[in-house]
Amino acid sequence: MAVIARIVPDVTGVDKVFDYLVPESLVGNICVGDRVRIPLHNRNVAGWVLQLGDTTTQFSDVVESRLLQVIKVLGKGPSQEVVDLARWAAHMWVGRLRAFFVAASPATLVAALPGSRYTQPSQRKKFESDEQIVDVLSAVGVSVVRRGPACSPRSLILTAAAKGPTLIVIPTINRARLMAASLREHGLSVAVMPQDWAVAAGGVDVVIGARSAIWSSVPLLKSIIVIDEHDDSLQEERSPSWHARDIAIQRAEKLDIACVLVSPVPSLRALHGVSGVMASLDPNTEASHWPQIRVVDRRLDERWSSSMLSSDLIEQLRDHSRRIVCVLNVKGRARLLACGSCRELVRCDVCEAAMTMSSSKQLECPRCANVRPAVCVKCGSGKLAVIKAGVSRLREELAAAAGRRVDEVVEVSGGGTPEKSEKDKNSEVIDQTKMLFVGTEAALHRVRDVDTVVFLDIDQEISAPRYRAAEITLSLVVHAARLVARKSSGGLVMIQSMLADHALLRGLVSYDLSEFVEEEMSRRKLMQLPPYGALAQVSGTGVDQLADILRSNVLLQVSATNKDVVLVKSVDWEMLVNSLSNALTTASTRGKKALRTKTQIDPPRA
8 A cells, every 4th residue: 555645846937736655755745735855857856745644544545556656755835724724725715735835844955843842831930811801712713802002912911821832823923022032031932933933833832933834833822922013024925825823723713722813903804703702891991902093183273285384283393301203195396286377287298197296396297208498388387386295395394394404303214224124124213212203104114213203194094995095094193103103202193184074083093993983894895895705916917807807707896907907896705716717727728818917805995
């Protein structure tokens, strides 16, 4: 009786599995998930064992004489449980198995796993147990815990770890390392992913890391906790676009353990999927974990039409003891201009796109790169009015209002070369000794020790043409709130808006978003958008022929192809992914041109 191994090759672009014969010398030494070396197309490549079986049961239809042999075992890989999870995820996100095996494997070869490092309760420091979490952990299923931005999740994690091995997913690796250091001080054994892959697979009290940590092999797992589950960084940007929150929910369901989603502003997906407990602190305690949030109604300000600097903002700017960050997601000097004499919109004389003002005071076309002097082509006037200012222009206005020199106002954007570390980028671009900053949302990630964060125009975020625009706006406000919440001088988040009566803004001021959630849920349900429907975005070469195939399915809604991008909507996730998989297979076999597409299931910014 021969043993057969079904292998996923570690080769980019190969979307197939292959059967190999396991030589007698390796029988008993090879497991599902192991990394192996195999012959493929006249060369030796690495791969992962997807399945093991014999020719009398699982592989009875395989012709043994036609199989090549596995060359050798290279090292350990994901556990059987994670392999099964990867197979499910590859189907749900219409992706290749290799992508999930890469996420679930160590960066270097691991020959053998170390022994377990579980600590005894007597070796741990005493801590104040979080009673709400005790109830949540005893409820098998998906539970949502709402905690303010300034509330540390440490007590929550310690309470969970007291019940057994815990897997923690947190948005950034820096936060993971800081939390790991704190947990070790309490006597827990901790593995930080991905560098401690082998330690985690051997067995520790807590495994913690960014989104890829959800693929960790953790023996005897008792609970999974996702911190800041609303954060977009928990979703993979590349295809397949899996989300750590959804993987956590599925994994906990398969293992019949608790999945706890923690956030100051739980996403609608999390709230819709609650099957366990919905927990939050009492209103007064929860409010204490938020900084002051002030909404400035620009409709009441006489200067709203000519400047983004409200009276409230100018008052803050003139207090030179406060460190202020002003956020506007519009780069450049002037993004929309009109002639001050004839009121004609300044457009490109080549392609008619709206022109912007460069730092050299010339007009530039963002579409065709045409450059010309700053004069009106209709009347020849050199007097141009700024209708929509960019960050560079606002820097000058802020300096004047604050009574500072222009060089004392730091402009912050998402610049920097990719090969440099985040620390190098920050030290090169940002002067942390200054007190006034203006920039895009990148400033929230790159400026430290802030007293006041000002959103100069939150309406462009709330009213953006995306179905998740309001949730994305909430995520920005939470990040700003966390940035200022620990200031003893009184942190402030100031939000300038023409929509001051919007349910989202009213909820932020009162620290109660229930009205907003109810309205947003009703709108999503009416439009059959996630979580009440399924949505996918397909882009790339050959999308038009794929769209034609999908339109033949009356159960799908397919948008018009726009710049090689198409949106596909369905009332059911299973129906959507099955239809996409079948359409991709059909298009690749009968298409007249090469099909090079990227599929995003539940795209974050569609």
